Amino acid sequence: MSSSLSEKPTAGTYFSVAAVLLFFGLFLFYPLFYVFKKSFWVDGGVSFAFFRLMFESAVLRESIINSLLIAVWVTLISAAIGFVLATLMIKTDLPAKGFWGNMFLVPLVLPPFVGAIGVKYIFGRMGMINIILINLGVISERSPIDWLGAPFWGVVILEVMHLFPIMYLNVMGSYALMDPSLEEAARSLGARGLSLFRSVTLPLLTPGFFAGASIVFIWAMTDLGTPLLFEYRAVAPVQIFNAVQSTSENLMGYALVVVVLAITAVFFVTAKFVFARRRVEMAAFGRTSGSMVKLGLPLKALAAALLAVFVIMTMIPHISVVLVSFSQEWFMTVLPEQWSGGFYGRVFTHRMSSMSVRNSLALSGMTIVLVLLVGALIARILTRKKFRGKWVLDVCAMLPLAVPGVVLAFGYVQGFYGTAIDPRVNPVPLLVVSYAVRRLPLVVRALYAGFEQTSVTLEEASANLGAGPADTMRRITLPMIRANVLGAAILAFAFSMLEVSDSLILAMEEKFYPMTKAIYMLMARLGDGPMIASAMGVLGVILLAASLWGAQRLMGRRMGDLFRA
């Protein structure tokens, strides 16, 4: 018999719903629809001509296959790593779990795109590793090893290093939800060891597994920044990027976007609805701590050593970017010959970088306002109102998880051509909108959790004591969900500062460059460009790390939920 303050939607509700739907219609469905129309509608009729052309093009065919393979490998490797780490943490008496748990999350704060800068310095032809080997006489100066010769694996490895924490968080989440008495029951019925694991534990983990996998897959398949920095052109996102850059309208670009979207959509829907449907309702009562495998001292030492090596490996990109950002002179030596902190100053004096920092701050600030407004409307309607078809809002709010940034940005550039907000003229409105759309699932989730935790009864009590809806919102609801609002705002801000694909595609003139685009452009410049770019990257990483830490403090343990599909 739970009914809320206004179980019947009011005029205000309908207005809010209409406003939110208009937002989605204009900035999510219209650009996608436009891309579909362009790719299927030729000379007044439906045609698959562009698709045929696309598949006849060796480069595009190869690009799609490469992107798919990257996504598959990244997902498989991340899943394996995440699963092993989570199982070690939950099922064994590994020492110093708190420390390891934190270390596993460090890679989240380094966008692989930034890490790629440093990695090039370490693994380049004249990079640190080869110089060490040359100095040791292992290889000759004339034939250095081409570590990055296979950019495919460079991209895969960098993306795995960034994305495995998402799998780790999701598997941990599933373990946390699992009622240990289920395993105990299985054990009492005779299952043990591997067969127990296979018959009970693993099936119960699958929902969390696929929730994480769908995010990782889509991310890896459509990441633009990493392959661009490795100058790996034969992948779908880079081809889409090129299609936008080219002056003549490249209609195969539309077809490519449709194919990418179709692949991600299929994967997302499969993960979400086929596997999520099997989500087992876990018992909330009588939670026991479950049983742990006792590792002997040698095994403990071995595990700790392996984890240490692994953690150090995951931090190579971080360390290398920091090194580059402080290196005055670094050529043909193991470590930089001269150190300088001056590039951090240059970030704020160099024309392009300083302007980009200002642009990013302004854009991200505006994004917060927009995304909180839309997110709060949606979260409030979802938690507090009842009407038919409400699920449509829910689906819309989560859809950006399935729509890659490159696809959306491509749609914006083409769909809003010649309008008042044409990004070729002024990308600011659409940059803000695209940042907001990309962060909407996270913000809606954070606020939804806040509204859920705040009992409707408190709002009723407030109304009962004479406070109108606006006063109740201001004095009761907002103070109660303040932590979630702040946390969501901080995360939205930090992720917007480091948003790659939208920034690279939408900002075309230097005066509009956000930080990520400036980093990309500076990398290509000779002289101190890469160092300034690295310094900017490091600053961005510090900002993101601080934001994640702050948001974690504000929202507590539930933050892991925000990174699930």
Place this chain on the structure above:
Amino acid sequence: MVSVEFRGVTKRFGPTVAVNDISLTIEKGELFFMLGPSGCGKTTALRMLAGFISPERGEILFDGHDVARTPPHRRNVGMVFQTYALFPHMTVEQNVAYGLKYRKVGAAERKTRVGEILERTRLGGLGTRYPSELSGGQQQRVALARALVIQPDVLLLDEPLSNLDTKLRVEVREEIRRIHNEFRITSLYVTHDQDEALSLADRMAIMRDGRIEQAGDPAGVYARPKNAFVAGFVGETNLMKAALSQSGGVTALDTPAGGVTIPQQVPGGAREVEISVRPESVRVCDPEYGAVRGRILAVSFFGSTAKLDIRLDSGFEIRALALGAGRRWKKDGAVGVTLEAGDVVVLE
């Protein structure tokens, strides 16, 4: 102070009818109870008075005025929520003062009135605490103080004692009685606990499946339940079939526990009816003096009373409440049983 009237009120949630065409009046200053099992619609009725939900059909009248279009925050109805709904980010004082701000009470007077109500609800000295720093009983009284301080026209209590342990429950029950006697605010109290209703209510309504089964003062409802549900829900009772016959203005009943002649007139002719006899109206004596004989199956001894389960020779099992410890009731002991004719109720 106002009177409150439900006039033909119906409320549905989807396919379930939560409240089904109820009509009743709560008089000025009355402490009225709605009593019934969970899901009977009592909370829905209460929430309609608060304005959180609106009736689908029918009217709700305060002093004869329809309040359908008055939103919750303009109704001046004080409510004590089952979970208390104290604002966790506000102190006791801030919680209690909350409603006064929306009644344009000046800061000075607000302070006086908050201090006064805290004293009267025995919360003096706790004003600067946060709800989480209070015991369950104290939280309960803050909820009560917060609802009373706005001098509401109507006070609503939604299972206010259900989150307290047994001992506190009795204490707070007395507290509520004292406060109601002092303030005399028209009140609607919703509960599934018959003890609360019987001990506190001026009048009460027994509800089932969205309908009012019977309304009246507690003693009347207890003594003259209209049907088996009310008889069973309010207090304990023996239900049995009896053959009814009438002659010369006298109604005779042939029951499993012997024949009785009851003073009241029952409309209708001779037939089989269902009757209710409270345990305390089942008299137990030595075998030779009873209307029928039986054997004791079980004894629960309470000091001043003893509850006896007796199997009559006819095979019918009956429960009796015997007063005093004068007799030693023993399991398997033979007894005689007589029904108190004046207390036998013919049910609908």
